[in-house]
Amino acid sequence: xxxxxxxxKRSYFHMKDLTIGxxxxxxxxxxxxxxxxxxxxxxxxxxxxRTSLRPLDLSQKSDVVVLSVPINVVEEIIAxxxxxxxxxxLLMDVSSLKTRVMELMLKHTKSSVIGxxxxxxxNTRSIKNxxxxxxxxxxxxxxAWLTNLLKEKGVKVKITTPEEHDRMMSIVQGLTxxxxxxxxxxxxxxxxxxxxxxxxxxxxxxxxxxxxxxxFAQNLSLYRDIEILNPYVREVATTxxxxxxxxxxxxxxxxMDKFAECLETIGDFVGDFRPIGLxxxxxxxxxxxxxxxxx
Amino acid sequence: xxxxxxxxKRSYFHMKDLTIGxxxxxxxxxxxxxxxxxxxxxxxxxxxxRTSLRPLDLSQKSDVVVLSVPINVVEEIIAxxxxxxxxxxLLMDVSSLKTRVMELMLKHTKSSVIGxxxxxxxNTRSIKNxxxxxxxxxxxxxxAWLTNLLKEKGVKVKITTPEEHDRMMSIVQGLTxxxxxxxxxxxxxxxxxxxxxxxxxxxxxxxxxxxxxxxFAQNLSLYRDIEILNPYVREVATTxxxxxxxxxxxxxxxxMDKFAECLETIGDFVGDFRPIGLxxxxxxxxxxxxxxxxx
Numbered sequence: 001x002x003x004x005x006x007x008x009k010r011s012y013f014h015m016k017d018l019t020i021g022x023x024x025x026x027x028x029x030x031x032x033x034x035x036x037x038x039x040x041x042x043x044x045x046x047x048x049x050r051t052s053l054r055p056l057d058l059s060q061k062s063d064v065v066v067l068s069v070p071i072n073v074v075e076e077i078i079a080x081x082x083x084x085x086x087x088x089x090l091l092m093d094v095s096s097l098k099t100r101v102m103e104l105m106l107k108h109t110k111s112s113v114i115g116x117x118x119x120x121x122x123n124t125r126s127i128k129n130x131x132x133x134x135x136x137x138x139x140x141x142x143x144a145w146l147t148n149l150l151k152e153k154g155v156k157v158k159i160t161t162p163e164e165h166d167r168m169m170s171i172v173q174g175l176t177x178x179x180x181x182x183x184x185x186x187x188x189x190x191x192x193x194x195x196x197x198x199x200x201x202x203x204x205x206x207x208x209x210x211x212x213x214x215x216f217a218q219n220l221s222l223y224r225d226i227e228i229l230n231p232y233v234r235e236v237a238t239t240x241x242x243x244x245x246x247x248x249x250x251x252x253x254x255x256m257d258k259f260a261e262c263l264e265t266i267g268d269f270v271g272d273f274r275p276i277g278l279x280x281x282x283x284x285x286x287x288x289x290x291x292x293x294x295x
Numbered sequence: 296x297x298x299x300x301x302x303x304k305r306s307y308f309h310m311k312d313l314t315i316g317x318x319x320x321x322x323x324x325x326x327x328x329x330x331x332x333x334x335x336x337x338x339x340x341x342x343x344x345r346t347s348l349r350p351l352d353l354s355q356k357s358d359v360v361v362l363s364v365p366i367n368v369v370e371e372i373i374a375x376x377x378x379x380x381x382x383x384x385l386l387m388d389v390s391s392l393k394t395r396v397m398e399l400m401l402k403h404t405k406s407s408v409i410g411x412x413x414x415x416x417x418n419t420r421s422i423k424n425x426x427x428x429x430x431x432x433x434x435x436x437x438x439a440w441l442t443n444l445l446k447e448k449g450v451k452v453k454i455t456t457p458e459e460h461d462r463m464m465s466i467v468q469g470l471t472x473x474x475x476x477x478x479x480x481x482x483x484x485x486x487x488x489x490x491x492x493x494x495x496x497x498x499x500x501x502x503x504x505x506x507x508x509x510x511f512a513q514n515l516s517l518y519r520d521i522e523i524l525n526p527y528v529r530e531v532a533t534t535x536x537x538x539x540x541x542x543x544x545x546x547x548x549x550x551m552d553k554f555a556e557c558l559e560t561i562g563d564f565v566g567d568f569r570p571i572g573l574x575x576x577x578x579x580x581x582x583x584x585x586x587x588x589x590x
Binding site for chain 1: 367414415418419420421423424425426428453460463464466467468470471472473474476477478479480481482483484485487489491492494495496497498499500502503504505506507508509510511512513515516518519522523528529530531532533534535536537538539540541542543545546547549550551554555557558559560561562564565566568569570571572573575576577578579580581582583584
């Protein structure tokens with residue numbers, strides 16, 4: 001597939017000569033990207049606060065410029081390097097939020113632009129079967145190149161608009177992490193002794209503790225950005241609050257019938273995911289219990 | 296171990312002749328108990344709404360009477376059969392709540408009494424490595440018998456008081472399930488299309504959907520009982536509401552520093568469980584992704 005188009009004087013035989021410049025390449029996600037592109041046979045350049053190579057120099061030397069820096073830094077970097085990126089190059093980012101970053105990329109450069117969001121973190125051993133969201137910005141050729149590269153590596157590609165991405169992420173990341181944060185905050189407020197509670201752990205409780213442990217083991221500024229900077233999360237947070245309010249009220253009132261009816265209605269919503277979730281969690285619990293020594 | 300004591304005229308050689316009577320033995324948990332005791336070599340009797348054998352007859356014919364019925368039914372059954380259970384027998388239950396049920400068992404019978412709570416559901420293939428909570432009620436001999444039997448089968452036994460059990464369960468089950476119910480309720484209120492969202496699923500989101508699916512695939516009256524009948528859950532639900540309120544407010548205000556500080560504080564609370572949770576979820580994700588076809 002790489003051979004069907006000719007990138008500005010390069011024949012497809014020389015595609016492997018492409019230089020991929022990663023800004024933020026010494027961070028954990030940046031390192032992941034470096035090894036991804038190097039494993040695919042490309043040359044890489046790295047610029048970060050810790051390298052002598054500056055982002056501006058990197059962007060002039062690279063065929064593909066990848067932004068792998070926190071949201072609060074990405075804006076000024078785009079403004080700085082955008083005008084200097086070659087028009088035949090590609091500028092792409094890997095931020096969790098797409099609308100704002102893509103607007104800025106399209107505004108500050110004339111190069112091709114793709115917004116990407118890998119739906120996994122730097123702890124992922126293999127990216128096979130994971131999903132990467134792609135938001136086409138400008139330029140079809142680079143888009144075909146990136147899509148093919150990801151698919152070759154077994155990555156599931158989901159193509160969408162920046163707005164749709166951010167709306168979906170307000171649920172997939174915003175609400176999901178908010179519920180974990182709220183659970184942990186409640187346990188903290190109640191002064192729960194986690195070690196003591198583990199003696200009474202059900203598999204589901206253990207799993208929820210694991211999810212909680214994972215979130216707080218990672219870069220907390222990423223979770224802050226996901227919750228605060230995605231404008232769609234506000235409605236999600238308000239709805240979450242209203243839902244907890246209704247449920248807490250039912251518990252307080254002790255109305256068995258009302259609560260049972262509420263559970264039935266939610267169950268209908270969960271629908272077909274009930275047998276799927278049951279089957280998948282059964283498998284995970286077997287995995288957890290079979291390997292209890294190492295868990 | 297079974298031979299060290301002599302149960303009312305039986306020699307230990309005849310211990311396997313014990314008859315275990317299971318009330319509610321046609322339910323899913325009841326069936327699980329029947330196969331557990333039969334696999335251990337004991338004879339079983341079953342009484343339920345669907346059997347001709349009545350609970351009263353069963354209790355007179357059994358050396359061990361096991362109550363495996365919903366909380367709202369267990370109270371009247373105890374009052375009915377309690378006075379007719381032989382004094383040298385054992386009465387035990389498997390309810391998720393211990394204080395109230397044990398009070399009633401101790402009040403209505405003169406037999407030995409043990410409150411038990413298996414911390415797993417009927418979907419569990421093997422009970423090895425799972426935990427069963429035991430609350431001693433009356434009688435040492437039967438307590439030794441049950442403890443040994445469970446340990447022989449690789450079950451982790453946790454011995455505690457009914458009050459301590461219920462207090463711990465208000466977190467381990469009460470809060471855990473409340474957070475799942477609240478998450479599902481929020482998604483229902485926001486009218487999230489689950490199938491559509493799956494195209495954007497991160498591993499954690501998929502895991503949370505699985506946990507949700509599992510809960511709503513099961514007997515909802517059990518979850519109703521756990522939330523409404525455990526008196527300690529009220530404070531837990533109120534604290535959960537206050538926590539979500541604080542977090543939603545921070546999202547609404549968009550105060551990056553305040554939210555970051557809050558996350559740091561919660562992270563300190565999660566403490567040593569951060570690397571544990573990271574490691575365990577990494578393993579589970581590999582399991583999930585390696586078997587994506589069957590998942």
